[in-house]
Amino acid sequence: MKYSTLAVLLIGAASGTAMAQTNVTVYGIADVGLVAERGSAAGSVSKLTSGIASGSRLGFRGTEDLGGGLAANFLLETGIAIDAGGFNQSNTAFGRQAFVGLSGGFGALTLGRQYTPQYLTLVLADPFGTGLAGDAANIMPNTGDAASRMNNTIKYASPNLQGFTGEVAYGFGEVAGSTKAARQYGAAIGYANGPIAVRLGYHNRNNDTATVTNTSAAKNTLLALTYDLSVVKLHLGYGVDKGTNSSILRNTGNPYGSAVAPIASTDSRDLLLGVTVPFGVHTLLGSYIRKDDKTGNNRDANQWAIGYRYALSKRTDLYSSYARIKNDNGAGYTVGSAIEAGSGDKAFNVGVRHTF
16 A cells, blocks of 8 residues: 555544544554664674564544444554654554454454454563563564454453453454364453452464365463562463464574574473562563473573663653573574564664653
8 A cells, every 4th residue: 555545544534533523532652762683693783673662653543422332443553664664564554453343331342453362461471561672472472463463353352340351352264165274263361450460361373274274273372460569560471382383483584594494383381470660760671481392392492681661751761671582402582572573682772662
């Protein structure tokens, strides 16, 4: 889609919803900083990157009151590459999220491109919020069609019932002649009360295509727990990953130049331990992640990460982080960020993020 066409669509969407008396909110994140990556066989990389702590974005969110407690809702969100002025998510118009639905006392039913329940569980577990160099998705699975999202998805999210919430999602594979090939589904249940929050997420992805069948499905189960003691917030995540594509490498280009290119694990366990330490306008972050590969390759990995945020205001902060991965037996995990896969086993970044 040409950028001029996208601009017309955005203006038309805003004006059209205003005429229908829908409450429309324009929101976004502008995040950019410096990144230094080390450890790749191709050499070190230093660059300016958009979307290190949080993917830069522009979004439109709308709600129309239909009466009787029922509302119509929509969300259109595009990823912005501030460093080059383009779009992320393979240059798609609304590649981050795009859905429409209904909500009320029953909860919410939405249709379109949406986050997987398992990914939202990972966000809870990770003190880095799946961003910065310490992004848990460097090692832990990030499920969906393209990192955390599903296309062609119907999702139901329950109302909050005395602290309990739940959601289920189904993504159509849309392969002619098969209702199973390429389909995805997931679910999550959570509980939050006072200082404690816990969530269990699951995702299943069928790897069959129109021509290749009987491939093992990717199955991911993740338990996330946080406990907020005010002076420190504790994070715990434990995941079980089984099947082809259950633990895809973020960088599949043999970044360390091995004679035999790294192969993604098809049977692994993940353990995350993390802390968030807020004091005034300062926040310290730290995490340790262990990938235990249960296959015969025994390609384990360990990631250590530290981070710091300084709040200039409620909407603007400065950040910095460093992470290092130790790969065993030819494993190929890399240190990336919220938007990039990374090129080596070490990375440092520093930048600024503004939300609006």
